[in-house]
Amino acid sequence: MSDEDDRATDPSEAFGLVANETRFSILRALWDLSERRERAASFGAVRSEAGVRDSGQFNYHLDRLTPEFVREVDEGYRLTEAGRRVVGAAVSGVYTDRDVTVGPEPVGECPGCGGELELRYEDGYVLVECGDCGRGVFDMSTPPVLVAECDDGEVVDALVRHATAAFQRMNRGFCVYCDGPLDSVVEPLVDADDDSDPVVELSCRACDRTFRWSVAAGVLDHPAVVAMLYEAGIDAREFPVWGVFTRLDRDVRVTGEDPLRIEVSIGVDDARMELLVDGDLTVVDHERVE
Ligand SMILES: [Zn+2]
Numbered sequence: 001m002s003d004e005d006d007r008a009t010d011p012s013e014a015f016g017l018v019a020n021e022t023r024f025s026i027l028r029a030l031w032d033l034s035e036r037r038e039r040a041a042s043f044g045a046v047r048s049e050a051g052v053r054d055s056g057q058f059n060y061h062l063d064r065l066t067p068e069f070v071r072e073v074d075e076g077y078r079l080t081e082a083g084r085r086v087v088g089a090a091v092s093g094v095y096t097d098r099d100v101t102v103g104p105e106p107v108g109e110c111p112g113c114g115g116e117l118e119l120r121y122e123d124g125y126v127l128v129e130c131g132d133c134g135r136g137v138f139d140m141s142t143p144p145v146l147v148a149e150c151d152d153g154e155v156v157d158a159l160v161r162h163a164t165a166a167f168q169r170m171n172r173g174f175c176v177y178c179d180g181p182l183d184s185v186v187e188p189l190v191d192a193d194d195d196s197d198p199v200v201e202l203s204c205r206a207c208d209r210t211f212r213w214s215v216a217a218g219v220l221d222h223p224a225v226v227a228m229l230y231e232a233g234i235d236a237r238e239f240p241v242w243g244v245f246t247r248l249d250r251d252v253r254v255t256g257e258d259p260l261r262i263e264v265s266i267g268v269d270d271a272r273m274e275l276l277v278d279g280d281l282t283v284v285d286h287e288r289v290e
């Protein structure tokens, strides 16, 4: 239903309103005051917390933040949801911490050449690529705050869990960038020179970004697969998506073109699940084979 024109404030105008150090101090002050469970904060309390001496200047900037980011209520001022999002995004480091890097850390065997897959964090992405042939098997936007807030010994695990959760959320249909709805379309054509799987392409209706991954990864959170993994001692909530290449035995084949049908066979230990997937990644049939 929504069209850019229907929105109350132009995005570039909204970003312009917070592109100022004093205004960000005011948002952060309101955030900190509301953390102490004060529903609203008085003009004086916010000014003191924000450290703005000049009352006129403070008043001017507070006024510019209203009503998009700050709302005036009977008891004083409070953040809107947009105001909380701005503070959260700033704390996440996504706009500022450009040089944070982690890795490379070995995470398994390359499905292409048998070399070592390596996990790295750079440029705001978790990347899993082969150190030998260069093949990339996974990338996911991940905020730098995880690296900043985790001890050295836990940072790789935190990055893996965040990337896995973000992937699972996208598989359920929500864009990692804008939270808009994603549409899934299975692409049956595979380059004849390439040994990679047929892929599903997910495109965001709102921001137009597209994402692609193996159809086998796309069915990892089907309950029948989750149950099979659980019996094999694997908790799907913590199973990284590249595990589909390093830990599972998979086979993905096109079995019908009109309508499109893809057979995905996933094996772990002695168990195997065969799933029949249609053109928008819906599992239309599945069978456990031993
Ligand atoms: Zn390789």
Ligand SMILES: [Zn+2]
Pocket (backbone or CB within 6 Å): 175, 176, 177, 178, 179, 180, 204, 205, 206, 207, 208, 209
């Ligand atoms: Zn989007």
